[in-house]
Amino acid sequence: METPEEKYIRENSTPQSEALAWIQKQTNIRTNYPRMLSGANQGQFLKMLAQMSGARNILEIGTFTGYSAVCLASALPEGEGHVDTLEINDELEDIIREGWERAGVSDRITLHIGDAKQTLKALDRTYDFVYLDANKREYCDYYNLFFDKLAPGAVIVADDVLWDGKVYEDPMPQDKQTVGIDSFNRMIAADDRVESVILPTRHGLNIVRRKVK
16 A cells, blocks of 8 residues: 555656556566565666666666566666676566566566576676665675676665664564675675665665775
8 A cells, every 4th residue: 555655756756657567567466575576766766876877787686577677777878788687586587578578678688597696606797787686695695796797886776675674673683584684784884895875765775886996
């Protein structure tokens, strides 16, 4: 159910495209966890942030039904750049690809189905924007695998970093997902190669920038 705040934000922000609305509807109808979808507000934020950063090569870890990948691909300049997106659930491939076709971005995105850690080891590209929204237990592993593939000044956006408030409960729950997210946030804060800020948007976004030496 949409809150009054969410309704106000939606009515006073750039609306989602017909293709994104289709993906959102199909996600609600055809998946068990539709709340995993980025949604219009966060999707527009990702698109604008990628545009403002001047991103050309984008890496997405965890595409789910392809909504955020459309937003990121739409941020690329006409005829330039590419998105590599990783997803472990091959049962989502049909809805992902149909959504991309409807959005007209299929030629800008490569879908890599399989274990993200293995895929990251094989990728040979330098990225200037990364969106991380996959297995929370493995955020630290993903970060260590892609960091050396980042261009100076590259931007990372990590989703769900407040994890419904669990990371600041006292005592903090010790389930593997909560511990994984907390470990990631603390690792980022201690890494002098980057600067970062956590925003309380939806379930929390950690915005990280690799420093330019």
